[in-house]
Amino acid sequence: MNVVLIPGFWLDASSWAPVSAALEAAGHTPHPVTPLGAGGPAEEVAGITLADQAAAVAELIDGMDGPFVVVGHSGGGAVAHAVADLRPDRVEQVIYVDSGPLGEGGVVNDELPVVDGVVPLPDWGVFEEEELEGLTDEIRADFRSRAVSVPPLVANGAQQLHDERRYEVPVTLITSTMPEAVLRDLMAKDHPYVRELARIRDVTIVELPTGHWPQLSRPDDLAAAVVAAVQGEADAEEAMAVPT
Template sequence: MDLILVPGFWLDASSWERVTPVIEEAGHRVHPVTLPGLESVTADRAGIGLLEHIDAVVRLVDTFDEGTPLVLVGHSGGGAVAHGVADARPDRIHRVVYVDAGPLAGGSAVNDGLPIVDGEIPLPDWSEFDDADLVDLDEGLREEFRARAIPEPVGAAYDPITLTDDRRYDVPITVIACEFPSAALVEWIAAGSPFTAELAKVKHVDYVDLPTGHWPQFTKPVQLGQAIVAALSS
């Protein structure tokens, strides 16, 4: 299969580099993306929002032959992008794999509480994150992450997502749960939590637990690759 890998905030296509060999060894083709405004620290991020990120991946989807089974893999904020693409092209997407993420409900923003500095969102200080985010992210990995981090366009975090096609609920998904167990997601769905309202509407959902922090592509890349490959045979 062909997998389009969408990174989360502050990351570009290279953030998947320790995950992709596992997927390729299983016989699949990977297409990690760098979203608009994330090309470099000095890139122009003015006017780039969530829709521009979604549209960029939609354009990539449209380059494949219609018979090609495409899988979207979205990490963190990249999950919102993947969900937007599934809404725009529900007939083209074979499955969406959410990595410590989930489908974002219409009218919601990914995270409109992140601090804006000089018109963009740099990677915050580690103290701004929850302890669960940082599990297994040791000092060496934190230094590596910060060295490669690229400021996020404000709109990617603050813009509400617009969804129009209910066929998105027909696209099977896999949620790879890292920070908290999938059992918690099931409990929140049963309780009618707004956090899982969109997830509750998806007709075919598989869960995989990969206990670690919010960045498994750094902390457990091999296990993440294996989990993604396993999801493809669901």
């Protein structure tokens, strides 16, 4: 199975290294990406949107054969959902890592400060304590040293969706900062935070308790969870291909 890995804000393709290695060991083909415009100078990224980042991933998919699983962490989840909207006939599953699908007109985070035309990794005090769980001083220092900026319109621009077949694409949500029971309750109550998720026909939720960056705080466990979700989809594809 081809697996596209989209990192969240301030991370690049290298942040998926443990997950990529585990996928390869399991016989899958990872395609970690650095989102379009991430880390770029302000004058070059000012007009880049979520739609542009999704289109770049769709172009990657169009250049290869076979089905794909798309994985999105944090803000990368909004891009992953837009990719499912653009290519619902090619995406076999979307895996959200402490994230979820962003609906039409939604924004990832319009409260993040724009500094010199880009959105840099802010001070740690901006985040909730539960988001930072598992990030030791050493991990935080490494994260900050490797952090890449985000184009402003990716953070505060509106999501654009067009094809309701996206709701037919199965979803696995690996949740680190919110228990499954809470998510299911919010879905049942039509809470705006999970309204788009609740519209998806097939949703599996897997708990991986830690902070918002499990690829940093629990990389091996995240890798195992992603491989399990991908393998489940691959097994389903194989079963459908075998005549009965």
